[in-house]
Structure formats: structure tokens, C-alpha cells
Amino acid sequence: MGRIKKKGTSGSAKNFITRTRAVKKLQISLPDFRRLCIFKGIYPREPRNKKKVSKSATPSTTFYYTKDIQYLFHEPLLNKFREHKSVAKKIGRALGRGEVGDASRLEKTLMPKITLDHIIKERYPTFVDALRDLDDALSMLFLFSNLPSTSAVPSKTIALCQRLCLEFEHYLIVSHSLRKSFLSIKGIYYQATIQGQDILWLVPYKFVQRVTGDIDFRIMGTFVEFYTTLLGFVNFRLYTSVGLVYPPKFSSSSDERGGELGAFTLEGRGVGPSQPAIEDSSAANSEKVQTITSSAAQAEADKIAALTAPEGETDDSAALVAGNEDENNDALDTFEVTAQDADILPQPQAGSAETSTLFASFTFYLSRETPRQPLEFLLKAFGCKRVGWDTVLGDGAFTNDESNPAITHQVVDRPALPLESLPALPDPSTSAQSTDGEVKPVALWPRATVPGRTYVQPQWVWDCINQAKLLRPDLYAPGATLPPHLSPWVKAKKGQYDPSIPLAEQEPEGEAEQFEDEEEIEAEGQDDEEMGSDAEKAVPKRNGKRNGMDALLDRSGEVEAGEGMDIAGTESDFSSEEEEEEVGEDWDGIHSEAASEIDEAEAARLQHQRELEAEAAGISVETLETNTPKSKAAEARKKAAKKRREEEEEKERLKMMLPQRKRKLFERMEYSNQKKDKEAELLRKKKRKVDKAKSVGRSSA
Structure with missing residues (x-):
């Protein structure tokens, strides 16, 4: 006879563990347990049958895998949490005795510092794994970079999120990795392709955010702490992959003036003078990527180039290169549908080399009513060399003069208004003057337009990017009804x-x-209703009285309880009703006879008209x-x-x-x-x- 198994020691009861038991086994507090699970990527699990797992389980009971909890026993962060708890007790005793100096000294010297480097390496063994998990990280960090500073969200966290997000945007500008973008109700969606991985994240609009008290920022702050470490590692790897020094130089004075992207200066590793980020262009970036390479890689390339090829292969290789150039110059093939009910085949899209220089030959000026941050990022990511805007939008513009003749496109978001409704222009004597002492011509939209300049609405930039080609600007002219802005992923x-x-x-x-x-039937029905209402108005009222049913119908069919139902009709009432029915029948007969005569006359007239037209x-x-x-x-x-x-x-x-x-x-x-x-x-x-x-x-x- 086999040994009887004890209940609860095998199967699903052994595979799952409640959160209360897990906290007791780890001997840490519940907030530290939540924080540790977020760092390690351990989430609650739902068993198929809670009664088999635990008899005392309720609908609100949280379960974890037992193996996951056993995996946490050897985590180095547990010792950090316990040290933090012991130091916090010492600081509390010092403050209770009034020894503020000792408390601050204990906090500076004994308080352990928590680092998540080993967790990043453990959760993401390869760099591709980190890129695949970057969607949520970017969405969370861009959200926190737009929040106001409160007691729950300190200013240091917001500044760190802003710096990491701007550094990531600079890499996208340099590498031309951005592919698509979409304006939605929630915010602006962006999609980038980095090392073959599609990354999609959401950036909220630049509105004033109101932080409510029903949000637990402790849990969100734990995620932000992990995501900032992750994005820091990813930015370092991305910058070094293109030969840029990380972290880039940061100008706090320019950032205070609203420079944002312009507050960073990108520089190569051991080459030439540093170049400001606001002057990046597609040509400069390509030259920089070619020149900024490691010495070892350059030595290997020189060795390969020094190898002499056989004489017979030189001509073939030259011909092959020429053939490849001819193939690259050809247009993209399109797949046409042959059968009527055949599926629509996906058409090949333009390559990244073509889309990365979409706005390379243009100089843009952003009016002050347009969203500067997303437009600047998109235009520079797709090859625009120079972007200018008004001084009220911040620092880092190519030019602040709207009348600059180098500007080819101006993005505006308000229609042309009549001059009478606009305020007067400023005094020309107070405007900016050139070096020769002459007053510069000032062209301020919507008072005037510059000849040869293209004026478009912001949606033109997004639609051109999503369709990978320059669209007609007249469809996006100021005040024009814009085409539908569709999601590029649907x-x-x-x-x-x-x-x-x-x-x-x-x-x-x-x-x-x-x-x-x-539509014709609906129109005829409306005409019949109008004719019927006119006929009802034209019917004479006998003795100036109307029966009870007509009065009820005039009240839109609203009949109260007991109205028109409980009163028995007298003989005179019945007789009057019979008279009305007789009169109604007489009127119906007269009306039908007249209508038939009219129809016959109309039909005869139409037939005669047709005969005349046919004869002519x-x-x-x-x-x-x-x-x-x-x-x-x-x-x-x-x-x-x-x-x-x-x-x-x-x-x-x-x-x-x-x-x-x-x-x-x-x-x-x-x-x-x-x-x-x-x-x-x-x-x-x-x-x-x-x-x-x-x-x-x-x-x-």
C-alpha cells in the first residue's frame, strides 16, 4: 500500500503561495516586498482553482509562484532593505533625543545606497531584450517629465526623466531611427526602429497637469526608479554604437531659457571640436558617424582595403557595383491586383535613407501658436537642417526673425484674419535693425505673407512622415479643411x-x-408632410369646436391617466360622431375624385411634353x-x-x-x-x- 500524501503538500497548493506568507518568509515589510517584486519583474499569478490552492482564500487574495519567492531569498537587495531599516531606527532614536546633528551624520554615512545595475544585467541578458522592453519605460518617463513638482514627485526625478528622454531623442535624430508618428486624444505616438526592433511609446501633450490624490505615486515612483536605470544603460549603449560620447554636454543656462534639445552638445570620442546639437543635419551627421570611429575598427578596415583582389575579379566587381547603383536608382516596384476579388498586397515602402532626408532641403519657421517640442523633434529627425521659432517658445532656434529670406516653410495653426480685427503693428523704429542701420522688413502672420514661402498647418508634417513623401501643401493651407488624420498602424x-x-x-x-x-423618397415624404399640414390648417372648424381626440393629438400624444376614457358618450355625442363620419366620407370622395382628375391631367401634359421633345x-x-x-x-x-x-x-x-x-x-x-x-x-x-x-x-x- 502506497504512502498517503498529506493534503496541501503537492500540486497547485505547493506551486502557489499567498502574499502574506511570502512577506513573512522574506521578513521584510509589505512596501519593500512590492518594491522588490517590481525590480525583479515578479507579478501576481491567478490559479485556476483558489479552493485547491488554499481553503481560506478569498476573492481578494493575491497569489505568487512559490519558485519566484524562493528566487528572492538570494537577492542582495534584501540586505540593503534590512540595513536601511536598522539605520532608520537609529535616526529615529537620535531625533527623539533631540540630536539632530547625529541624525544627519547617520543619514549621510550609514544610509545604504541602492543600485539596480545587477538587476538590469540579470533581466536583460542581451541588448535586444532591453530594446524589446523599452516601450513602457519610455511612456512612463515621458509622462513623469511633464508632471509638476510635488511632494510625491520630487523635482530631481522630473529633471532626471527630462534629461534621459532628451538624450534618447538626440540619438533618434542622429541615427534617423524614427519612422512614424500619430496625433491621438491621449497624446502623440512615436515609433522608432532600433537594431531591427520596433519601439512604440506615447508622449502626453504639453498641458498643465493636475495631480490628484487618488494616485499611488509610491508604486509609480518604483517603476520610474527602475526605468531610469534601464534607459541610462540603453542610452549609453546607443551613443557608443554611433561613436558619440555619453553623456553629452548639458548647458543648464540654455535649459533654463527653454532650450530643451538645444541645451545638449554632442561630441565625438577624441575627434575635433564639439558640435552643438541644434546644428545637426543629415550631411553633418553622416560625416560625423564616418569620422567618429574607434582606432581598432579603422585599423581592421585598412587591412581589408589593403588586400589585393585577383585581376579577373576587379572588372567584375566594378561592373557589379555599377549594376547595384543602377538598381538603387530605379523606382520601387508595385504589386498590382490581377483578379477582382483578390487580396490587396502590401506595397513596398520607401527606404530609411529616403525618408531620413525628407525635409533636408527645407528651412522651417514655427509660429508661436504651434507645438514647438514635437515639431522640432520630428523635423530634425527627418533631415531638417535649420528650424526657427519665436523667442517666446524658448532658446536654441536657428533664427527668431520671421522675415528671414532663408525660410522656405512656415508652420501656422490659425487662419488668415481680416486686418481690421488685428491689433496694430509695432513701431518700426523699435524693431530689430541690421548692421547697415536699415530697418529689417517685418512679416508677421496673419497680417502679411512672404512671397515664395509655403504656409502649412502642423498636420502636414505628420502626414508627410507617415506616408514617406511630401504631400500637396495647398491641402494643408491655413484655414483649410484638413484631410482625415489616420493612424499609420491601422x-x-x-x-x-x-x-x-x-x-x-x-x-x-x-x-x-x-x-x-x-433621398428622393425622403424629400417626397417631407413634401407630403408639409402638404398635409397645410391641408389640416385649411380645413374649417365647425362651430368653432374640436373634439377631445384632436385636442389630445395636439399635445403630442401625451394622454394623462383617465383622460378621454372614463366619460360615457351620450346620444347627442354619438349622433354628432355619425354626422362627422358622413361628412368625412363625403369630403374623402370629393378629394379622391379631384386628385384623380389632377393626376390624369398631369399625366396627359407630361405625355404631350415627351411627344414634343421626341419630335424635335x-x-x-x-x-x-x-x-x-x-x-x-x-x-x-x-x-x-x-x-x-x-x-x-x-x-x-x-x-x-x-x-x-x-x-x-x-x-x-x-x-x-x-x-x-x-x-x-x-x-x-x-x-x-x-x-x-x-x-x-x-x-x-
């Missing part, structure tokens, strides 16, 4: 509504005619009727309806041949597809109504 599937494609290309056959018919055109009446636009539309609708009916019949025949299980699965798929088609049809109807309203507005104007 691709419209077949059958769904795509606002970037013309409506005629994505609507099914016969849908536009059906929409026109519905020299064709028969039947040919004229078939060539009218309405008849053509009706014929198109009939063909579309016939085609749909045939397709449905064919689909039903195929369904009958399927087994019951597959038929039910097909019906569920068909139901979901029909639901999506109805949503797309509703969006297309809205689009048609908007287009029709715009066309009516243009015609009336």
Missing part, C-alpha cells in the same frame, strides 16, 4: 470604409443610385424614355439587384452542400461580415451627405 481591410480612398472606388455597384432613391429630336417616344438619366439609373439598379440575387442564390446552393457544423460556422462568419458591411455602408452614407452639403455650399457661395 490598415483598412477589404470591404471596410477607407477615408483616404475616393468614395467611387470602394462603394459596391448600385449603392450610389440606391442612396439617391432614398427626330426619335421615337420609346427611345427618348430609355435615354433619360432616370431610366439609365433604374436600369443600372435592376442589373445590380439581379447580380446580387444571383450571387445570393449561388451562395445558398453552396451552403446546402456543406455539413451542418461547417454551415453553422459559415453562417456565423457571414453574420459578422454583414455587420461590418453595414457599418461601412453607414459611414459611406455619412460621407455622401457631407460631400453633398459641401457641394451645395459651394454652389450657393
